[in-house]
Amino acid sequence: MAESTTKTQQISLSKGLNLGLRRALEDDPKVLLMGEDIGKLGGVFRVTDGLQKDFGEARVIDTPLAESGIVGTAVGLALAGYRPVVEIQFDGFVYPAFDQIVTQVAKMRARALGKVSMPIVIRIPFGGGIGAVEHHSESPEAYFAMTAGLRVVAASNPVEAYWMIQQAIASDDPVVFFEPKRRYWDKAELDPTATPYPLYASRVVRQGTDATVVAYGPMVKTCLEAAKAAEEEGRSLEVIDLRTLSPLDLEPVFASVRKTGRLITVHEASVFMGMGAEIAAKVTEKCFYSLEAPVLRVGAPHTPYPPSRVEEEFLPDLDRVLDAVDRAFAF
Amino acid sequence: MVTSRKGAGGKTAAAKKKAGAAGPDLVQLLTPEGDLVEHPDYSIDLSPEEYRGLYRDMVLVRRIDAEGTALQRQGELGLWAPLLGQEAAQVGSGRAQTAEDYAFPTYREHGVAWCRDVDPVNLLGMFRGVNNGGWDPNEKNFHLYTIVIGSQTLHATGYAMGMQRDGREAAVIAYFGDGASSQGDVNEAFVFASVNNAPVVFFCQNNQWAISEPNERQFRVPLYQRAAGFGFPGVRVDGNDVLACLAVTRAALEHSRSGNGPILVEAFTYRMGAHTTTDDPTRYRSSEELEEWKAKDPIMRMRSFLEKNKYADEAFFTEVDTEADTVAADIRARCVALPDPKPISIFDHVYAEPHPLMDEERAEYGAYWESFEGAH
Numbered sequence: 108m109a110e111s112t113t114k115t116q117q118i119s120l121s122k123g124l125n126l127g128l129r130r131a132l133e134d135d136p137k138v139l140l141m142g143e144d145i146g147k148l149g150g151v152f153r154v155t156d157g158l159q160k161d162f163g164e165a166r167v168i169d170t171p172l173a174e175s176g177i178v179g180t181a182v183g184l185a186l187a188g189y190r191p192v193v194e195i196q197f198d199g200f201v202y203p204a205f206d207q208i209v210t211q212v213a214k215m216r217a218r219a220l221g222k223v224s225m226p227i228v229i230r231i232p233f234g235g236g237i238g239a240v241e242h243h244s245e246s247p248e249a250y251f252a253m254t255a256g257l258r259v260v261a262a263s264n265p266v267e268a269y270w271m272i273q274q275a276i277a278s279d280d281p282v283v284f285f286e287p288k289r290r291y292w293d294k295a296e297l298d299p300t301a302t303p304y305p306l307y308a309s310r311v312v313r314q315g316t317d318a319t320v321v322a323y324g325p326m327v328k329t330c331l332e333a334a335k336a337a338e339e340e341g342r343s344l345e346v347i348d349l350r351t352l353s354p355l356d357l358e359p360v361f362a363s364v365r366k367t368g369r370l371i372t373v374h375e376a377s378v379f380m381g382m383g384a385e386i387a388a389k390v391t392e393k394c395f396y397s398l399e400a401p402v403l404r405v406g407a408p409h410t411p412y413p414p415s416r417v418e419e420e421f422l423p424d425l426d427r428v429l430d431a432v433d434r435a436f437a438f
Numbered sequence: 439m440v441t442s443r444k445g446a447g448g449k450t451a452a453a454k455k456k457a458g459a460a461g462p463d464l465v466q467l468l469t470p471e472g473d474l475v476e477h478p479d480y481s482i483d484l485s486p487e488e489y490r491g492l493y494r495d496m497v498l499v500r501r502i503d504a505e506g507t508a509l510q511r512q513g514e515l516g517l518w519a520p521l522l523g524q525e526a527a528q529v530g531s532g533r534a535q536t537a538e539d540y541a542f543p544t545y546r547e548h549g550v551a552w553c554r555d556v557d558p559v560n561l562l563g564m565f566r567g568v569n570n571g572g573w574d575p576n577e578k579n580f581h582l583y584t585i586v587i588g589s590q591t592l593h594a595t596g597y598a599m600g601m602q603r604d605g606r607e608a609a610v611i612a613y614f615g616d617g618a619s620s621q622g623d624v625n626e627a628f629v630f631a632s633v634n635n636a637p638v639v640f641f642c643q644n645n646q647w648a649i650s651e652p653n654e655r656q657f658r659v660p661l662y663q664r665a666a667g668f669g670f671p672g673v674r675v676d677g678n679d680v681l682a683c684l685a686v687t688r689a690a691l692e693h694s695r696s697g698n699g700p701i702l703v704e705a706f707t708y709r710m711g712a713h714t715t716t717d718d719p720t721r722y723r724s725s726e727e728l729e730e731w732k733a734k735d736p737i738m739r740m741r742s743f744l745e746k747n748k749y750a751d752e753a754f755f756t757e758v759d760t761e762a763d764t765v766a767a768d769i770r771a772r773c774v775a776l777p778d779p780k781p782i783s784i785f786d787h788v789y790a791e792p793h794p795l796m797d798e799e800r801a802e803y804g805a806y807w808e809s810f811e812g813a814h
Contacts, residue, residue: 165603171633176592176626183596186575187604203622210586211593214570218582221787222574256788279790307794354795 115298120262121291123269124154124230126299128192131276132162138276139184141168141177142194142230151196152232152291174204181227182211190226192276198233198288199242205250212281213256225281228272233261234325234375235422236289238415244288245412246376248324251283252353252385259352260306261285263327265295267350270303278306285352287325309356311363315345318369318432321360321386323349326373326423333428342432352382360386361393368399369435373423378406400438403431463660464706465686466676470734472742480685486749492533492680493740493750494758496525499549500737501762502558505769506548506565510715514774515565519546523678523710526736527643529553530683531611531705534691538608540579540601542594546643547583547613554580558765559772568776588614588621591640595627598636598694609637609694611687617648619664620656628668631700639690640665640702643677645709650722665702677707678736708734781807 118126131138140155140162146169149156159167170177174195181191195201201208208229215225235244252259258280262268268286275282304310312327313334322330327348334344345363349355364370370390372383387402405423413421465480484492499521506518521528524546532553535541541550551561556578563569564583571582584590594612601608618624619642631638642661646653657664665672671693675686683705690701708731712719744750785800 171626171629173622173626173629175623176630179589179592179623179626180596180599180630183593183598184600185596186581186593187597187600189600189603206586207589207592207623211589215582216790217787218569218571219575219787220569220572221790223576224790226790258789354793356794 113299115296117294118265118269118297119292119294120265120268120287121152121154123265123267123297124272124286125156125158126297127269127272128155128158129161131192131273132158132166135190135276137188138190138192139166139168140192140194141170141181143170143172143177143196145169145194150194152288154230154286154291155194174200174202175207178204178207178212178227178229182207182215182225185225185227186223190228190276192228192230195229195231197243198231198245198247201229201231201247204229208251208257208281208283209254213254215256216280217256224279226276226279227281228275228278228284229281230272230284230286232288232291233285234288235412235415235418236325238418240415241412244415244418246374246407248283248285248352248374249376249381252382257281257283257353258307259283259285260350261287261324261352263287263324263348263350264290265293266297267304267348269297269299271306271350274303274306285324290325290328293328307351307354307356309347309349309351309359311345311359312348313344313346315343315367317343317367318371318435319345319347319360319363319367320371320373320428320432321347321349322373323352323382324374326375329423329425330373330428333425333432336425337429337432342436344432349382355385355389357386357389357393360390364390364394365397368397369432370398370402371405371428371431371435372402373405373428373431375422376406377409378404379409381406400435403435405431463662464674464676465682466679467682467685468679468739468743470678470739472739472746474681474743477682480682480689482681482685484681486747489740489744489749490754492529492684493737493744494761495529495533495549495553496680496737496740497758498762498765499525499529499552501766502552502769503548505766506562507711507715509562509770509773510565515562515715516567517565517714517716519565519714520709520711521546521548523708523731523736524643524645525549526680526740527677527683527705527707530680531641531687531703534684534687535611536608536691537579538606539691540581540594540597540608540610542581542590542597542610542612543583544587544590544613544615544618545583545585546615550613551580554578556580558769559776562769562773563776566773566776568779588618588623588627590614591618591624591627592630594638595631595634595636595700598631598638599634601637602634607695609639609691611639611641611691613641613643615642615648616644616646616653616656616661617651618642619661628665628670628700628702632669635697635699637694637697638700639687639694640700641687641690642702642704643707644704645677645707647709647713647719647723649713649717650719652723660704662702662704670700670702672702672704674704674706677705678731678734678739680736680740
């Protein structure tokens with residue numbers, strides 16, 4: 108095994124994904140990477156940097172600029188026994204592939220009564236906060252989470268990214284893998300010899316007693332910062348990184364709410380029909396008598412993603428989270 | 439079976455005329471009158487037994503198709519997509535494939551399925567509503583029927599890219615129709631196949647009608663010519679001529695198998711029946727047009743050919759018709775015996791790995807359904 112996959116090191120989230128992909132390519136000759144500009148350029152976020160050079164053009168494939176074509180050919184490669192990992196360059200560009208993902212990838216196994224599988228990973232950088240032009244800052248996760256046959260996960264930090272991408276590739280089900288775009292350059296220490304946390308499990312990332320905050324992807328960091336600020340104000344927030352959006356793993360959330368009595372869900376996607384709605388419904392059903400306040404949701408208004416000069420106001424931040432916490436205590 | 443590009447070897451004594459009526463851009467080896475004609479690029483030379491085999495295939499396939507329509511009319515199927523008129527395109531291209539090749543069909547490839555030895559009852563499941571496909575695509579290298587128009591051309595291209603990486607001595611054949619040629623996925627498949635030099639034959643059955651929309655609502659240049667813009671060859675074949683379809687598809691598959699990349703075959707044919715059993719073609723096309731195409735019927739011309747060359751006698755034709763009725767009766771019996779799936783089975787194959795929501799809902803809905811008297 109190469110030193111890069113055994114030595115403890117400081118890595119960015121982008122590098123974590125890069126190392127995870129490298130390890131998957133090394134471990135299984137059937138793993139292929141496909142996407143626009145992922146070869147010599149290494150992807151627009153450099154996630155695949157150096158991989159085509161080391162694994163060749165047949166395994167790290169620069170595709171034509173056509174998202175439906177990328178996912179549609181990945182379906183064929185999966186049928187032929189490969190495990191394609193597809194990169195969609197930006198969240199807002201996944202829609203041309205939506206039909207192939209929802210109609211073909213998600214349903215193929217059920218249509219074949221289990222006689223074929225679709226071990227495909229569809230990587231999507233998501234979310235805003237980078238001052239991008241239109242269609243580069245979206246949060247389309249709920250579209251995929253509501254589609255049976257897909258699994259949907261979101262990584263929140265460099266170490267999670269390293270492990271989760273490998274676990275997603277090893278999964279025999281199709282996985283839509285959301286990467287928090289604005290956190291690509293966050294750094295953390297990775298120990299590649301550690302035992303990874305299971306992929307389809309949510310995780311308490313900060314213990315607390317007064318209220319529970321659930322987030323995923325880029326908002327986990329925001330919520331951790333909010334919890335720190337709340338602590339200074341004398342409130343103890345428990346923060347849960349959801350990690351898996353389909354299936355949901357809500358047992359840790361139920362346990363937390365039974366303890367704190369208050370829940371705030373946080374995501375960049377719109378509040379209306381967002382992941383928070385499903386979580387709120389489930390928590391209300393399972394923890395009705397523990398709740399001291401209604402479940403409150405923090406997210407985006409029901410508008411298209413705005414021009415970047417107003418994204419700071421549009422995106423949930425520390426203050427919006429704390430405001431929701433205040434409202435939860437005001438009931 | 440021998441087919442080749444350039445240079446015919448004269449194995450049988452069937453009389454050949456010089457090419458003519460079909461026109462220079464349409465490969466035809468057998469005229470509607472049942473006479474063999476020569477073509478500069480394609481030829482065919484089969485034994486009498488092989489000629490009879492193609493006739494038998496087409497008769498059986500037409501009979502199976504008629505049974506599908508009858509079963510729908512009698513309420514045993516929810517829907518049927520008839521292939522009536524397209525038997526030559528499907529049997530010719532179907533018999534051109536080797537066992538190692540892989541076919542990606544639309545929902546109308548009953549004739550191709552027959553040639554690939556797929557049990558016709560498998561095809562009926564989705565039309566009856568007992569499954570959404572259900573057969574093992576790898577058993578006969580025949581993928582599940584695809585309903586969303588054109589999607590399978592990308593799957594075929596990806597599969598071909600897999601074959602290419604594995605160094606398999608085989609090619610993929612992707613079926614689609616004239617209507618699908620307008621879909622983005624089909625054009626993206628052309629691009630992906632071209633730049634990857636993927637071993638895939640794009641086999642378009644141009645049956646003239648995309649439900650109610652004629653060719654001129656889909657394209658303004660002949661379809662086979664479109665291939666040139668994508669950087670691979672295209673050829674138009676008389677889709678009602680089983681011999682030409684066989685010769686052209688065999689050459690096309692060999693082209694792709696040999697590392698020459700994709701190729702487009704446009705089989706110029708006609709959907710003599712409805713788009714599906716819910717359709718009423720009298721609303722959009724003339725009976726004169728239908729009559730014109732009936733005169734080019736793929737089965738009749740093959741029968742004329744067999745008769746003219748004394749490759750088959752009356753007893754043979756009677757025997758094939760009897761066999762067709764037997765096959766149809768068997769399919770009917772097995773179709774009506776197909777059991778309805780148990781409601782609880784809808785949870786079974788959604789995911790390959792354990793999934794908590796599947797378990798939770800299986801238990802929840804299962805208990806609810808079981809709470810009724812006489813539940814499954």
